[in-house]
Amino acid sequence: MNHPSGISELVINRLPRYYRFLGEIMGEGNARISSRELSERMGLTASQIRQDLNCFGGFGQQGYGYNIEQLHSEIGKILGLDQPKKAILIGAGNLGRAIATHMAFESRGFRLIGIFDKKEALKGQIIKGLPVRSVEDLDDFCRENLPTCAILCIPKGEAEELCGTLIARGIEGFWNFSHCDLTLKYPGIVVENVHLGDSLAKLSYNIKNK
Amino acid sequence: MNHPSGISELVINRLPRYYRFLGEIMGEGNARISSRELSERMGLTASQIRQDLNCFGGFGQQGYGYNIEQLHSEIGKILGLDQPKKAILIGAGNLGRAIATHMAFESRGFRLIGIFDKKEALKGQIIKGLPVRSVEDLDDFCRENLPTCAILCIPKGEAEELCGTLIARGIEGFWNFSHCDLTLKYPGIVVENVHLGDSLAKLSYNIKNK
Numbered sequence: 549m550n551h552p553s554g555i556s557e558l559v560i561n562r563l564p565r566y567y568r569f570l571g572e573i574m575g576e577g578n579a580r581i582s583s584r585e586l587s588e589r590m591g592l593t594a595s596q597i598r599q600d601l602n603c604f605g606g607f608g609q610q611g612y613g614y615n616i617e618q619l620h621s622e623i624g625k626i627l628g629l630d631q632p633k634k635a636i637l638i639g640a641g642n643l644g645r646a647i648a649t650h651m652a653f654e655s656r657g658f659r660l661i662g663i664f665d666k667k668e669a670l671k672g673q674i675i676k677g678l679p680v681r682s683v684e685d686l687d688d689f690c691r692e693n694l695p696t697c698a699i700l701c702i703p704k705g706e707a708e709e710l711c712g713t714l715i716a717r718g719i720e721g722f723w724n725f726s727h728c729d730l731t732l733k734y735p736g737i738v739v740e741n742v743h744l745g746d747s748l749a750k751l752s753y754n755i756k757n758k
Numbered sequence: 759m760n761h762p763s764g765i766s767e768l769v770i771n772r773l774p775r776y777y778r779f780l781g782e783i784m785g786e787g788n789a790r791i792s793s794r795e796l797s798e799r800m801g802l803t804a805s806q807i808r809q810d811l812n813c814f815g816g817f818g819q820q821g822y823g824y825n826i827e828q829l830h831s832e833i834g835k836i837l838g839l840d841q842p843k844k845a846i847l848i849g850a851g852n853l854g855r856a857i858a859t860h861m862a863f864e865s866r867g868f869r870l871i872g873i874f875d876k877k878e879a880l881k882g883q884i885i886k887g888l889p890v891r892s893v894e895d896l897d898d899f900c901r902e903n904l905p906t907c908a909i910l911c912i913p914k915g916e917a918e919e920l921c922g923t924l925i926a927r928g929i930e931g932f933w934n935f936s937h938c939d940l941t942l943k944y945p946g947i948v949v950e951n952v953h954l955g956d957s958l959a960k961l962s963y964n965i966k967n968k
Contacts, residue, residue, distance in 0.1 A: 560963055564956035568937065591942045627959050628966030646856030647954075656955055657962030697965060721965035723958060727778065732801045738968055740961035742952065744857075745866055746774035748933060749837045751950035752867030753770055755907060755931035756838030758948055 555603045562600055563627055565590065570620035582613035629657040633721070635697040636689070638710065640665040640673070640680045643725060644701030648676045658697060662689055666706075683710075690717035697721045704728040711737075765813045772810055773837055775800065780830035792823035839867040843931070845907040846899070848920065850875040850883070850890045853935060854911030858886045868907060872899055876916075893920075900927035907931045914938040921947075 569590050573581060587594040601607050601619075604626055608614045624630055635658045637648055644663070653660050663678045665671075670680045681689065689695075698719045700707045707726035711734060714722075721738040724730060727746075730739050779800050783791060797804040811817050811829075814836055818824045834840055845868045847858055854873070863870050873888045875881070880890045891899065899905075908929045910917045917936035921944060924932075931948040934940060937956075940949050 560960060563963065564953075564959035565939075567959060568956065589942075591939065626963065628962040629959060631966070633962065633965055642856040642859045646852040649852045651954060651958065653958070656958040657966075658958065697961070720968060721961055723961055729775075729801065732799075738961065738964045740957050740964065742954065742957055743774075744861060744952065746778065747950050747952055748861065748863070748866040748868065749774035749777060749839060750770060751907070751931055751933050751948065752838040752843065753773065753836065754948045754950065755843055756841070756867075758930060 559600050559603050562592075563623060566600070567620065567623045567627060567629075570616055570623065574616050574620055578616065580613045580615050583608060586614065627657060629655065631657070632659045633657060633697050634659055634661045634693065634695040635699055635723075636660075636662040636664060636686075636695045636719075637699040637701065638664050638683070638714075639701035639706075639725075640667075640670050640675060641701060644699075645675055647699060647701060647725070648678070660699075661693055661695060664689075686713070687717065690714075690719075694718060697723065699723040700726045702726055708733065769810050769813050772802075773833060776810070777830065777833045777837060777839075780826055780833065784826050784830055788826060790823045790825050793818060796824065837867060839865065842867060842869045843907050844869055844871045844903065844905040845909055845933075846870070846872040846874060846896075846905045846929075847909040847911065848874050848893070848924075849911030849916075849935075850877075850880050850885060851911060854909075855885055857909060857911060857935070858888070870909075871903055871905060874899075896923070897927065900924075900929075904928060907933065909933040910936045912936055918943065 573589070583594040583597045587597050598608065607619050607622060632654065635653065637644055637660060640663055648660060648663060660676065660678065663675055663680050664683045664686055665680050666683045668682070671682055673680045696719060698714050700722055702710070704727045707724065707728050707730070711730050715734060715737060722730060722740070724739050724741045725744070727743060731737060783799070793804040793807045797807050808818065817829050817832060842864065845863065847854055847870060850873055858870060858873060870886065870888065873885055873890050874893045874896055875890050876893045878892065881892055883890045906929060908924050910932055912920070914937045917934065917938050917940070921932070921940050925944060925947060932940060932950070934949050934951045935954070937953060940947060
């Protein structure tokens with residue numbers, strides 16, 4: 549799959565990793581890094597790094613290397629991390645609760661503004677400073693607060709049912725922990741799947757065929 | 759990357775999804791499915807499906823299609839789901855706790871047999887029927903119980919520190935939720951990364967460039 553801008557998905561998959569490594573390297577006090585050093589740190593080839601970064605116009609200078617802080621900041625902007633998007637979480641079970649509590653949303657381009665669950669018993673519970681709301685309040689909440697991203701931590705059937713409603717309420721992107729393939733029914737949406745069961749089955753294969 | 763058997767990683771990535779879809783279709787009561795029908799359900803082309811399954815010897819019959827239950831079972835065996843591997847979880851914080859509680863390990867090729875945390879305060883707490891143990895007991899536990907997989911839900915630094923010890927104790931595969939790249943230091947190990955922060959940053963990019 550090619551992106552509108554013509555940048556391949558493989559390059560985009562690597563961008564968050566560049567951002568993460570540069571963030572770590574920034575903490576070490578050096579101002580710049582050569583593509584060779586960066587490549588050794590990241591386990592990529594230097595030419596791969598130059599090619600990847602050239603997709604976005606290139607940032608290095610011959611003989612100087614990369615300014616670490618500048619490159620980190622530029623990649624952050626490319627990823628849209630400087631423009632936090634409002635996100636809501638659907639499903640305050642074990643996984644949803646852990647995601648809400650564990651994730652540093654702010655440093656990954658998002659702001660968590662609402663948590664919803666259909667279980668009446670959870671209503672009003674506070675998770676990471678936010679009260680759990682009833683899914684019945686989704687409509688009003690979206691109209692007033694305009695979130696553009698939904699995090700789905702609900703069973704497959706519920707996710708498929710809710711997805712259309714969320715799109716109609718202005719949700720453009722889904723972080724999907726539910727075991728369903730939303731783009732089959734809604735091809736136009738942006739979805740990032742975290743299919744934990746598939747991931748575990750793949751690990752099983754790779755251990756078996758080690 | 760090619761696997762020892764010469765099967766590309768892209769095919770292997772799709773196997774758990776085949777398994778998942780076939781499991782759903784099995785519940786609908788039909789005995790067989792054509793590659794065309796399966797392709798429509800999964801959003802792949804029929805020729806893609808035939809090519810993928812031919813990597814493992816092929817299962818369909820011209821004019822008959824696939825026997826759903828048989829194909830599901832065969833893919834399960836290919837994935838190694840019929841031979842449960844013993845897994846231990848390191849890190850009983852929000853995320854580790856949710857993973858232990860939420861995941862159906864048994865149907866994904868694993869059996870969770872131990873949970874460890876370095877926090878003394880958590881010791882003895884029961885999560886999914888298992889007591890949280892001290893990481894100091896890891897050595898003895900591994901010697902007695904021979905787990906081959908570790909699930910890492912601990913900070914980056916701790917994961918990097920612990921990885922070598924775990925390998926020495928017989929761990930062959932890692933389900934890695936820690937934000938570190940273990941194969942850089944230990945190139946021979948099997949790792950399946952779930953880098954949630956990277957995933958979220960990628961979603962940010964895709965919403966921005968929608």
